[in-house]
Amino acid sequence: xxxxxVHSYRLRDGAKGARSANMRWGKSSKRxxxxxxxxxxxxxxxxxxxxxxxxxxxxxxQEWARDKMHFKPGAHADIFAHLxxxxxxxxxxxxIDGPVMYELSEDETTVPGASQxxxxxDSIVGFCGxxxxxxxxxxxxxxxxQDSETAYEKIADAWATQQLAGHLxxxxxxxxxxxxxxxxxxxxxxxxxxDAVWIRNDWDNTKALAEAHISPHLGQLIGRGSxxxxxxxxxxxxxxxxxxxxxxxxxxxxxxxxTLSARISEEGDNxxxxxxxxQDWRHNLAKLMSHIAKRVITFGRYVATxxxxxxxxxxxxxxxxxxxxxxxxxxxxxxxxxPADCCAPRVxxxxxxxxxxxxxxxxxxxxxxxxxxxxxxxxxxVILNAGIKATLTDRVxxxxxxxxxxxxxxxxxxxxxDLSLKDNFMPRQTYSxxxxxxxxxxxxxxxxxxxxxxxxxxxxxSGSNCCEENFSELGGFGRIAGFKRNYTAGDAIxxxxxxxxxxxYAADPAxxxxxxxxxxxxxxxxxxxxxxxxxxxxxxxxxxxxEYVAAWNTGRGEAxxxxxxxxxxxxxxxxxxxxxxxxxxxxVTQMYAADGDELGGEVNSQGINADFDKEAxxxxxxxxxxxxxHPAVRANLASSDTxxxxxxxxxxxxxxxxxxxxxxxTTAAEAGGGGGGGGGGG
Numbered sequence: 143x144x145x146x147x148v149h150s151y152r153l154r155d156g157a158k159g160a161r162s163a164n165m166r167w168g169k170s171s172k173r174x175x176x177x178x179x180x181x182x183x184x185x186x187x188x189x190x191x192x193x194x195x196x197x198x199x200x201x202x203x204q205e206w207a208r209d210k211m212h213f214k215p216g217a218h219a220d221i222f223a224h225l226x227x228x229x230x231x232x233x234x235x236x237x238i239d240g241p242v243m244y245e246l247s248e249d250e251t252t253v254p255g256a257s258q259x260x261x262x263x264d265s266i267v268g269f270c271g272x273x274x275x276x277x278x279x280x281x282x283x284x285x286x287x288q289d290s291e292t293a294y295e296k297i298a299d300a301w302a303t304q305q306l307a308g309h310l311x312x313x314x315x316x317x318x319x320x321x322x323x324x325x326x327x328x329x330x331x332x333x334x335x336x337d338a339v340w341i342r343n344d345w346d347n348t349k350a351l352a353e354a355h356i357s358p359h360l361g362q363l364i365g366r367g368s369x370x371x372x373x374x375x376x377x378x379x380x381x382x383x384x385x386x387x388x389x390x391x392x393x394x395x396x397x398x399x400x401t402l403s404a405r406i407s408e409e410g411d412n413x414x415x416x417x418x419x420x421q422d423w424r425h426n427l428a429k430l431m432s433h434i435a436k437r438v439i440t441f442g443r444y445v446a447t448x449x450x451x452x453x454x455x456x457x458x459x460x461x462x463x464x465x466x467x468x469x470x471x472x473x474x475x476x477x478x479x480x481p482a483d484c485c486a487p488r489v490x491x492x493x494x495x496x497x498x499x500x501x502x503x504x505x506x507x508x509x510x511x512x513x514x515x516x517x518x519x520x521x522x523x524v525i526l527n528a529g530i531k532a533t534l535t536d537r538v539x540x541x542x543x544x545x546x547x548x549x550x551x552x553x554x555x556x557x558x559x560d561l562s563l564k565d566n567f568m569p570r571q572t573y574s575x576x577x578x579x580x581x582x583x584x585x586x587x588x589x590x591x592x593x594x595x596x597x598x599x600x601x602x603x604s605g606s607n608c609c610e611e612n613f614s615e616l617g618g619f620g621r622i623a624g625f626k627r628n629y630t631a632g633d634a635i636x637x638x639x640x641x642x643x644x645x646x647y648a649a650d651p652a653x654x655x656x657x658x659x660x661x662x663x664x665x666x667x668x669x670x671x672x673x674x675x676x677x678x679x680x681x682x683x684x685x686x687x688x689e690y691v692a693a694w695n696t697g698r699g700e701a702x703x704x705x706x707x708x709x710x711x712x713x714x715x716x717x718x719x720x721x722x723x724x725x726x727x728x729x730v731t732q733m734y735a736a737d738g739d740e741l742g743g744e745v746n747s748q749g750i751n752a753d754f755d756k757e758a759x760x761x762x763x764x765x766x767x768x769x770x771x772h773p774a775v776r777a778n779l780a781s782s783d784t785x786x787x788x789x790x791x792x793x794x795x796x797x798x799x800x801x802x803x804x805x806x807x808t809t810a811a812e813a814g815g816g817g818g819g820g821g822g823g824g
Contacts, residue, residue: 150195167201169205172201175197176205177644179199179202179203179206180206180640209647210640210643211224211639212639213638214284215267215330215331216283217282217327219355221328225327225355226355226356227359229315229317230360232650233322233360235650235651236651240361241593242360243319243586244315244316244317244318244360245318245363245365245366245367245604246316246352247314247367247608248312248374248609249312249371249606249613250310250311250332250334251310251613252309253307253331253630254308256268260632262636263284264287266284266287267331268631269331270304270307272303272304272305277305278335279333279335283331305333305335307631308334309631310613311328311329312328312329312612314609317361318586318600319597322649325646326638326641331631337373338374341374349363361593362414362415364417365378365416365418365420366420367422368605369421369425370422375574378421381405382418382582384403385401386400386401386402388403390407391405393585394584394588394690394694397542397690397691397695398698399542399698401726402578402585413593415592420579420605421575421576421605422579422604422606423602423605424478424605427481428475428477428481429571429736430568431448432481433568434446437568439566440551440555440561440567442511442707443512443708444508444513445512450509450510451484453496454492455467458495462488463489463492464483464489465484479665479666482524483667486671488670490514490521493510493517494510497509511707515704515707519544519547519548521671522540522544523576523580527583527601528666529671530668531672531673531678531679532672532679534587534683534690535689535690535692535693536679536693537583537584537587537601538690539694539700542694542695543698543700544697546701546702546705547701548577550710550719551710552567553718553719553722554705556718556729557718563729563732564732564733565734567733567734569733570731579604583601583604584690586599587599588690591684595684597682598681616633616638
């Protein structure tokens with residue numbers, strides 16, 4: 143890049159005001175200028191060109207257009223095929239041999255309810271199907287305009303008959319490899335009206351597309367990544383609930399309490415492992431730490447409480463605990479770094495000193511034992527998912543420790559005469575999601591050894607964080623300056639291709655670009671949980687099942703010793719102490735159902751459950767109103783005021799058989815299949 147700049151400046155004819163002639167810019171240089179143009183627009187490029195030198199605007203736009211993907215609402219084979227080819231090239235450039243395990247991660251975010259005309263598709267986007275009492279969202283909904291003579295009638299009919307969407311849903315291909323980027327493959331508008339059956343049907347459809355177009359190039363689709371959405375979790379749990387000893391299942395067979403499994407099949411040399419789904423560990427971390435601030439979490443004789451962290455910050459010097467005021471005061475509900483800092487070992491050490499009366503002028507605080515034990519459990523969960531020093535056997539041990547301690551704590555409360563799981567324990571969602579994700583980590587470790595033992599196990603990428611990152615990048619606080627925070631579904635369908643291009647630029651080893659992050663405080667600093675003196679673990683150092691079973695038993699033993707110290711062990715011979723997993727399903731139904739704030743704003747928390755509560759869904763759908771300040775909405779409102787006396791709308795069909803608008807047998811996606819400029823974007 144620097145060499146190109148110097149050379150082009152030497153070729154510049156300052157006397158005549160002519161630009162550099164016969165200059166051939168390198169790919170990395172053109173990409174840097176393309177990113178600058180995307181960041182700051184054409185005026186940024188003009189400024190650089192006047193003071194230094196750049197390729198022509200046409201050259202830069204050509205470079206960007208060559209790499210950018212163009213999206214249509216819903217799942218389409220051509221997008222899946224394009225991503226498959228990209229991953230094949232990236233694997234070759236990085237020298238990655240053999241299959242890479244990958245997830246399809248998905249999530250929704252709230253967007254302004256607004257329809258927009260997309261010039262490239264010649265369609266109106268922002269609706270999600272026919273409105274009505276039995277409405278469930280259709281992914282591929284777009285209103286094809288085509289004939290200018292009936293354009294107004296089609297638009298008016300759409301507003302009269304179609305459901306305006308207030309959410310954006312995306313699905314991201316998430317390779318579990320540190321060098322491969324996560325790229326969006328599906329984006330569409332939704333009003334969040336769908337159930338677990340809808341999700342299952344969508345999974346079947348996208349699985350077929352992924353296995354046909356992505357898996358031959360990338361590797362094996364092992365599962366789905368999600369946050370705590372109840373509709374997805376219902377399907378995830380159904381896929382992993384069969385016992386590991388059942389035929390066609392994978393699990394640690396001789397590990398006590400190993401109750402979830404993956405699906406495994408082998409035909410000749412073709413080994414297939416799937417149904418290893420993920421609950422986002424960052425969400426779970428935040429939920430675990432939020433509950434001790436809002437709930438009574440009984441951990442043996444005492445209660446784990448956030449007030450003990452406040453005491454640590456107020457009594458102990460900062461050099462001992464390293465806690466910021468923002469972390470302890472929980473000023474940012476989206477922050478994940480703060481909760482991780484609060485459970486770090488140095489904070490546990492401070493609690494131990496205060497618990498044992500080792501702080502001058504302060505009496506002993508024996509009740510802090512419960513909080514210290516709880517934080518140790520959460521720290522183990524962080525190391526399991528994001529650790530750098532922890533070996534694969536260490537991670538199996540951490541998973542067993544978290545699972546066993548949670549199960550013993552639950553059983554202790556359930557067995558007590560004066561406590562209840564509803565009032566004295568964590569919500570059922572958090573309990574189930576954390577245990578589920580621990581099993582998922584162990585199963586991924588086992589699957590990696592069987593599928594491609596030469597590659598490292600990559601756990602920290604699992605879940606739906608890749609979706610959150612895409613939502614952030616689309617907003618004005620992300621990488622693309624042209625977009626606003628309140629982008630619509632139409633904006634996202636155009637902009638998600640730009641985000642994919644930036645992610646590709648960052649991952650291309652031939653000319654990698656580093657973008658940095660303005661949100662680094664929101665992620666987890668795992669160095670606070672591990673010793674800097676330890677060597678980094680070799681994540682491809684796979685062990686036998688027997689060694690993993692031994693690590694599992696070690697983790698269980700540590701959890702049981704801590705539970706006994708906490709006073710959980712019953713005086714009488716209770717069966718739950720030896721087999722705390724026995725009544726798990728029954729106990730989960732007795733737990734409290736958390737609200738949206740406790741779950742970190744997950745979509746399902748506002749009353750939409752896995753079985754599609756129509757009343758709750760209708761309330762949410764009816765609450766979707768156009769954002770009066772958004773330009774696309776203002777244009778619609780202005781048009782409505784001007785044309786109030788126009789003839790009534792024609793009776794036109796907006797949805798084809800597959801959920802897309804169909805005119806003369808041509809869907810909007812097919813009509814807009816060519817490339818071209820962007821309409822409907824910011």
